[in-house]
Amino acid sequence: MIGVFDSGVGGLSVVKHLMNRFNSDIIYLGDTARLPYGTKSKDTIVKYSIQNAEFLISKDIDAIVVACNTASSFAIDELREKYDIPIFGVVEPAAKRAAEFDNICVIGTQATISSNAYLKKIRKYNNNCKIEQRACPLFVPLVESGWIDNEITYMTAKRYLFDINCGVLILGCTHYPLLKDVIRKVIPKIELIDSGEALAESLDEYKDVFQGSGSLECYTTDSKEKFAELGKMFLGKKFNGVRLTDLN
Amino acid sequence: MIGVFDSGVGGLSVVKHLMNRFNSDIIYLGDTARLPYGTKSKDTIVKYSIQNAEFLISKDIDAIVVACNTASSFAIDELREKYDIPIFGVVEPAAKRAAEFDNICVIGTQATISSNAYLKKIRKYNNNCKIEQRACPLFVPLVESGWIDNEITYMTAKRYLFDINCGVLILGCTHYPLLKDVIRKVIPKIELIDSGEALAESLDEYKDVFQGSGSLECYTTDSKEKFAELGKMFLGKKFNGVRLTDLN
Numbered sequence: 001m002i003g004v005f006d007s008g009v010g011g012l013s014v015v016k017h018l019m020n021r022f023n024s025d026i027i028y029l030g031d032t033a034r035l036p037y038g039t040k041s042k043d044t045i046v047k048y049s050i051q052n053a054e055f056l057i058s059k060d061i062d063a064i065v066v067a068c069n070t071a072s073s074f075a076i077d078e079l080r081e082k083y084d085i086p087i088f089g090v091v092e093p094a095a096k097r098a099a100e101f102d103n104i105c106v107i108g109t110q111a112t113i114s115s116n117a118y119l120k121k122i123r124k125y126n127n128n129c130k131i132e133q134r135a136c137p138l139f140v141p142l143v144e145s146g147w148i149d150n151e152i153t154y155m156t157a158k159r160y161l162f163d164i165n166c167g168v169l170i171l172g173c174t175h176y177p178l179l180k181d182v183i184r185k186v187i188p189k190i191e192l193i194d195s196g197e198a199l200a201e202s203l204d205e206y207k208d209v210f211q212g213s214g215s216l217e218c219y220t221t222d223s224k225e226k227f228a229e230l231g232k233m234f235l236g237k238k239f240n241g242v243r244l245t246d247l248n
Numbered sequence: 249m250i251g252v253f254d255s256g257v258g259g260l261s262v263v264k265h266l267m268n269r270f271n272s273d274i275i276y277l278g279d280t281a282r283l284p285y286g287t288k289s290k291d292t293i294v295k296y297s298i299q300n301a302e303f304l305i306s307k308d309i310d311a312i313v314v315a316c317n318t319a320s321s322f323a324i325d326e327l328r329e330k331y332d333i334p335i336f337g338v339v340e341p342a343a344k345r346a347a348e349f350d351n352i353c354v355i356g357t358q359a360t361i362s363s364n365a366y367l368k369k370i371r372k373y374n375n376n377c378k379i380e381q382r383a384c385p386l387f388v389p390l391v392e393s394g395w396i397d398n399e400i401t402y403m404t405a406k407r408y409l410f411d412i413n414c415g416v417l418i419l420g421c422t423h424y425p426l427l428k429d430v431i432r433k434v435i436p437k438i439e440l441i442d443s444g445e446a447l448a449e450s451l452d453e454y455k456d457v458f459q460g461s462g463s464l465e466c467y468t469t470d471s472k473e474k475f476a477e478l479g480k481m482f483l484g485k486k487f488n489g490v491r492l493t494d495l496n
Contacts (some may be wrong), residue, residue: 032286032288033292034281034282035283039283039392040280040281040470040471041470043470044281044470044471086484099389129340136387137389137392137393138386138390138393138395140385140389141385141388141389144287144385145385145386147386150404151403152400152404152407155399155400155403156400159400221292222288222289222291222292222389223288223289223292226289239446248496
């Protein structure tokens, strides 16, 4: 059983990739009562991440996937130090794949970008590439408003990205893959890396842990109805049986 | 001493009006670690509001001002039932003032609008007026991005409000007064009600409680630096001495 957590529903896009590749059995926790993490400080993000991990570990899981880029950026080291089970984040696999390019751009939340987590991980694999980073704070509320491909979302993407001149763009937030089309309209000739997809593709050596029968059990810290409604946008299909839990 | 709480820094616009009118002595709590409240459920908002009130009451205050429209909409009755000190919200005074009009529109967060709090309060004073309500979920992230008066904010306001045909518009969120200019560009001939201003003007009969020497002590549940930085936009001036506190 794999435990996956995110600040909200966005991590279900990571679940989708794990399901597609491994048919994993997943217990998912979306901390919707305290989302977003991307505007908050390191201390707060680490605290919430530990509470999320504690909850998942109490469910007797074999590994944790931190499906939130912001939590992966700030809390992965703390989590690995604290717990003995394998812990996987979404930053490292995307950084490793991007490091094959010479000219890289990373977009993410304010917190993810200010952490420099992608920058440091890319540097591990490629010391000579050019790396640019940009926070795109309005992308998450635009997606959560369902404004996936309208004029306002396009203009916002244009304002954030119009002058990007790189070979590859890391979509460093689980919400951003939903904006792929609008991002491609602004910068057509660019490789896009989906951090959840990159993570799933990096896990073949842990096949024994991740392979399963495709069960999904979801917990949320706020409204079950809203979680189910928004969640299907990220999971790509409907699901039932969301349960409420309380972390504080 | 007056205790004021909000989900973040927006309530400082209410503090500004209390200071201008009464020179109040204020202890302010911004629950920035868990903001926003406007996208969350009633149960979560009530829980957070009670934790905020407990914190303020531990500081030996004489009254509480709920400076957040969402918390005022969902939690004011629960708070009044639970605590003996006077508790004031931002919904009722704005509703009372709007009720002098025949054709009223209320804008707010998703949670504030779905609560129907404004609708019910206006009906207390005017049973015959027409009332329209609209959620404007992107206004808060736009303001917090500092996009107060750009083309994207204007287009967003237009999309939300272009067909409004009312005598008065209640700005049912403490962030919205910062968008007054852009809202006026979309709907020029409309009376705007600032809920914080309406609250301050309704408190003359409690002058003895609210009059003070203008001291302000701020607590935040997340980054002190970010609170101070964003806060001056709402308070209209710089301030020092933000302290960190932990509610959970």
